[in-house]
Amino acid sequence: MKLTTVQRYILPPHMLTALAQHGSPEQRAIALHMLGHDHSIRTVRMVQGLQVNHHHLSVQASINAEGALHRVIYDDHGTMDLPGECVRVEGQHAIGDVAANEAYDALGWTHALYLQVYGRNSINDAGQPLDASVHYGTQYNNAFWDGERMIFGDGDNQLFNRFTCAIDVIGHELTHGVTEDESHLAYVGQSGSLNESISDVFGSLVKQYSHQQTAEQADWLIGHGLFTDKIQGEALRSLKAPGTAYDDPLLGRDPQPAHMDHYMHTVEDNGGVHINSGIPNHVFYLVATRIGGFAWEKAGRIWYETLRDPGLRPTANFRMFARLTMANAERMFGSNSRELAAVHEAWTQVGVQIPAFAKEY
């Protein structure tokens, strides 16, 4: 397709998406811009030395209206009435509310990572609008995905700040939607811990992508800035060093294990889904740092393909998931690749034995 075609016609989102993935560098830059990724276009320009033709800016709004990237931010004004008042929609300028703007921007980055790196158009890969509600409840210390939207509390300002303050929190919640769309990993026990881990992994990748950080440069923290300065802790979780994110007189110590020897058997938290996620989280960190470079390119691709693998069942445990990451690494990079070796070594290091044959599960 020639550039002039892009200039003259308003393309449907799926064509823009295809161009963004497979077009020439120029076509990619323009398609991405038309898809509404303002900030990421700067990245593309930076990396590839491209100049963007400003004639294309004028068609951006009409393209967005077709739903390629369509963010809608609602304000609950301290109530629990969902969705709340609509305060900012796609293409509108920033408003006078920090939380609403943080949600808007971070949803943009999350959408950008999924589209530009993995060719996925939103939660359902069909341009689903990204709805978020901020200022949910009063002193509400949580963020969640309810199956339709992302919901963020303001925190109590004693322990927690507002939950939109860390970009990876928003990437984490949106990824729950992606996981639900692809695999229905049951939210309990090991499958639930995998579900949680996938959200932490892609949440961290969104942050790394937005900062253009390599695996070595990234902090691998989840929820950095979420604790108030009264709390002794730098974040909620750490993929690099599970169990070290906080150690505080009131909160206690980060309970995440980094090895199967310390897997926590508990009935709380659906069987410790936010605790035992530390094990697969650490595996991803090990794989990404062994491979090196930008973690979203190879390690992230292996994890994304595993998430989409029809063999990933709702009741998958760590061993089954590990086997699938191996199979996908082998398929993409070859049986003698260092990528496959990195995946195998990482699972072994955390004490997860990988079944040799698929029939074992």
Next chain:
Amino acid sequence: MRIQMRTEGGFAYIPGLSRPTILDSATLSPQESDEIQHLVSAVHFFDLPTLQEQTVHGGDQRTYKITIEDGVRSHSIQVTDPVKDPQLQALLTFVQQHASM
């Protein structure tokens, strides 16, 4: 009346914060004590099913386990965010604001 509540799960799940909190109406002011009695009867707490209806979708929702003892009666329920019944939410909010570890 004695209310025990335990909050579990959530994106920011921290086991150290999920210890049960207790609210004893005897420690409340007469006005607050009236208010909690009213909230409990308005929601027909002792007739609520043990497991409240909840969606199978989503992630990071918090779950609340509430037990109320009142004279010879005792009943426990479990409910997950977002709480659909506004009267149950009002009860939850009151307990959160007045209970102590």
